[in-house]
Amino acid sequence: MKKSGKIFLILVFTLCIPAFAAACADSKDIHEQSILMSICLDKKDDEIYYYAEIANITGSNKDEGKSSSADRKYIFYYSHGKTIHEARRKLYMQLERRAYYGAIRTLILTENFAKEHLVEYLYRLRTDELYRKKTMIVITTVDPEKLFKINNENDISVGFSIEEMLETLDEEGQSFTRTTSRMLENLSSSYTGFLIPCIGLRNNKNSLVGYSVVNGTTINGFIPVEDSKALVFLKTDKPRFFYTVPYKGNEFTIETSLKKRKIEPSYEDGNVSFDLKFDFEAKLLYGDKKTPYNFDDISNEGVTKILTEILKNEIKDAVLEAQKHFKCDYLQFDDEFRVKFPEEFESMDWQNEFPEASVNIDVKVVLSGSWMMDFETDVRK
């Protein structure tokens, strides 16, 4: 290599060293950061309360000023102030190390907080480049201090526990989750209506207790998880629930899975209507009486008819609840209508149109026995 080339290379590498070193301004060892696992925001007495669950990665820590459970895997802190940033600033004053927001599993908002500050906080999350963008958002009906204390006593991370629980329920077709980006998109659209999972405590354990209804920019209702089966059928792709169907003195337990759902909007003479078609696959699992059941074609037809009616009524009630009780399209029928009638949707006020839309429900159930059981036999020895 020529001498000039070598000098050039040496110059380049010498100048690279400070450049590399400078890039380390962003590097921080893991033990030098306070890793937040979940954040909870509450509003009480006109003040914002800011709770943070931090991973205790440095081990035992029994300094004063922390919660009494500071030797556990997770430590929780809280602060309060007139505004969100004031409460956050006060929390920073308690932390020994820089807060790291890139690992937050769950963002918990109390109903009181969400009613007034849902938009503000979600927009803050969107703008903050340090925040974990896959963070799950939930509402809670429990006092956050109680929620964190109980979990802390059990040495459980609130953030991880809620995230994993909701993901499992979603995978199992028992519930549904909404990504933060989808909530933000909904909040930025001309019409806003969606549901946020609501978390509570059951037997001192975190549990999904229902769904909070977001209408516009505030929360205006709650649907308990017990009444949400049809909602799950309307909103998720592979829901699966068990039903008990009484037939000729026997109570049959049937596993019901949704195979296909079709929502067909139409618009005629200024009237919005939807045709909802559901195809279910049902499996007879067992009855509460002694076998044999002699579950022949006539029995199959009878049970199918009862189950179809149950499902149809549940779905009808779920749609009516959205239309008449909450007057909020958290079922996302607006998306279906907008895709088919984009021009018409632009010119209408969906808040007024949705409650008046007519809905026709068609339910088909195909009932069969499970492969390993023969309930048709009438033989007993």
Next chain:
Amino acid sequence: MANSITNRQIFFLLVMTLTTYTTIFLPKAMAETAGRSSMVPIMCSSVIFGVVSVIITKLNNTFPGKVFFDYSQEIAGRFFSYLIASYFMLYFIFVGVFLKLTFVNLMTSNFLPRTPRYEILLFGILLFAYAANKGVTNIARMFEIYGILFVLVTVVTCVFMLTEGTKFNVLPFFAPSDIEGYTEAMKELIVPFGGIEVLLIVPFTEKNKEAPKIAFLTLLFIGLFYVLIVESTIMILGINNTILLNDAFIEAIKITEAPVIERLDILYLTFGLSSLFCGMIIVFTAALEFACRIFSRVKRHIVVVAIGVILYILCLLALNIKDIEKLLEFFSFYLVIISSFLIPAAAFILAKVKKRTNIS
């Protein structure tokens, strides 16, 4: 021949140069103008620029073994050739400043919020200067390797995004109300499809006979690639979020879950952003090649250092000017039309006229 490139390298040279900054800003620009019907203006633009690429490659094929500066002397005379070369040198320095500011802002806002911007800039310019010093043939070879990784990682990332996204965010693919935004969208697409002019610093040989066809197909591929990026981003973020975010594609990647890969954004930072690095390298190289021909008596490495210093100073000055990126974007629009289309088209027509005159 040592100073030549293959047709495959032309493909990757075009892909890496054109996609430089586009992946970051295109989803927002398209969502804002053409909405959910973005694929129509993107594919129309890819066909138009496909024709432009055919003009440039045919021009290069007319003068085998020569670069634009050399054959422009035959077409337009010595004075005009120096004038055009000076224009291109300044143009590529301008584009270099624009890209480096984008690069610095992207790194600061997404990955290195506490690192001083002048340090990122210094590191970047040193790297690009070193690569540019190696010449266009070596760079084309490097682009071939980076290009494969870039296209592969970006396509795989987009496939994950498509599978995870919400279909309602992109539907309907065509809405009559979006048509009025097509003109604005086509204007926004001029800069993303600009960059074909880097072929002017590449000498073509006998093995580049098929280059016009390859270049046209490459532009169609780039069009489809842009459609994939825009649609997958909108599917993840939704149209309103995409409009609000300047770096929508990266934000969408941050949200996407991929099996095994916990941090898809870091994977994209490693491979996906290689197009941004490659773009800055080729722009530096183009400015260097024109400068070396204008100042033919000055040694190449001195010109490299001089351009590097000029770029660094200009970037530092630009960092302190409010809304500089908007200003640069505004000028880029006209400069790309002049550099990608008007000058090559004029040279092509002149070359054809001269050829006919000589024959007759």
